[in-house]
Amino acid sequence: MTEQIISSVVKLGMIKIEDNLGRRFEKLRISLLNDCNFSCVYCVSEDFGNISVMSIQKPSADQPLTPEEFTRLIEAVHRLTGLKSIRLTGGEPLLYGNLFPLIDHIQKIGIKDIRLTTNAYYLKEKASRLFEAGVKSVNISVDAIDQEIFNQISRHPNTSRVFRGIEAAVKAGMDVKLNAVIIRGKNDSQIIPLLDYANGLGVKIRFLELMKMGHLYHSENELFFSEKEMLAVIQEKYTIEPIQREHAETSNYWSASNGGTFGIIANESTPFCHDCNRLRLDSNGIFYGCLSNAHGEKLSKYKDDDDLLTEKLRGLLRLKQPVKFHGSELSMRNIGG
Numbered sequence: 001m002t003e004q005i006i007s008s009v010v011k012l013g014m015i016k017i018e019d020n021l022g023r024r025f026e027k028l029r030i031s032l033l034n035d036c037n038f039s040c041v042y043c044v045s046e047d048f049g050n051i052s053v054m055s056i057q058k059p060s061a062d063q064p065l066t067p068e069e070f071t072r073l074i075e076a077v078h079r080l081t082g083l084k085s086i087r088l089t090g091g092e093p094l095l096y097g098n099l100f101p102l103i104d105h106i107q108k109i110g111i112k113d114i115r116l117t118t119n120a121y122y123l124k125e126k127a128s129r130l131f132e133a134g135v136k137s138v139n140i141s142v143d144a145i146d147q148e149i150f151n152q153i154s155r156h157p158n159t160s161r162v163f164r165g166i167e168a169a170v171k172a173g174m175d176v177k178l179n180a181v182i183i184r185g186k187n188d189s190q191i192i193p194l195l196d197y198a199n200g201l202g203v204k205i206r207f208l209e210l211m212k213m214g215h216l217y218h219s220e221n222e223l224f225f226s227e228k229e230m231l232a233v234i235q236e237k238y239t240i241e242p243i244q245r246e247h248a249e250t251s252n253y254w255s256a257s258n259g260g261t262f263g264i265i266a267n268e269s270t271p272f273c274h275d276c277n278r279l280r281l282d283s284n285g286i287f288y289g290c291l292s293n294a295h296g297e298k299l300s301k302y303k304d305d306d307d308l309l310t311e312k313l314r315g316l317l318r319l320k321q322p323v324k325f326h327g328s329e330l331s332m333r334n335i336g337g
């Protein structure tokens, strides 16, 4: 099967699906399921009982796709785009019951670079097995070192398990990156403690500007804490040096005088749409070309027709913003962070 894919990719020259900014789909993010054991304040609104964040999605009582269904879609897209990597996310991907069979299927398609984004609550038990299965890189969401603040943001009483998960991932040999969404008045006090924690472990940390997604789409931005403000906080303690941004990176990086490296994902202040190479797939089999566009396409019925599938993928590519993220009614919980 791998040879078949390679030969059709070579036949197509892999340049068919490209927009006028030279953007292609090279990375696929899959939200394996909508469900999560955390209800982080940026993902889930307070009136979650009314499923407002799910307003334009099917409710999560829906079954996510099976590993076989995901694999058929991935295989079809890979045939036409030559995907370089896949990130498994959610919802909480470690709650997806068939995670290991899915990883195995993706490997067999010939995509070896498989990454994970997780809250790490269940990572301690799974880190070594994931590493052996081929998941060498993991992004872990950790919004505070202070337990009370972390519990409040995640609306979960026991976030201390996250740190055991992080340590297990490092021990297993994974390339670990930490992600912290900075929210004014909630965890801006945690920037330095998080930076110091990451440096102590020898891993990178990225701070994220709050994005207007899901229930935050129409909100006023009083919770927004900018890249400039984050840098000012860090510079009160450390001197910093910018690092050259790599192609299609979501984050800008700096080295800090504590010896560590940190990044800032600044959708608002330093947009990075111009070389975005990401395609997204949700747990219901809907593909999205842009995080800032809630229009998705079910591609399952085109998966055996290369011409139609190419057209559909081109259509999704056209949805990408030229410059800047403008927000979306979709929650990251559905579309995958």
Ligand code: SAM
Residues within 6 Å of the ligand: 036, 042, 043, 089, 090, 091, 092, 093, 117, 118, 119, 139, 140, 141, 179, 180, 181, 208, 209, 210, 211, 212, 213, 216, 332, 333, 336, 337
């Ligand atoms: N459950 C996994 C986790 O916690 O990493 C994966 C899914 S979660 C949606 C992935 C990440 O998306 C969050 O931790 C956060 O970094 C990011 N995210 C979600 N909503 C966001 C928002 N409104 N603004 C910025 N980042 C957001």
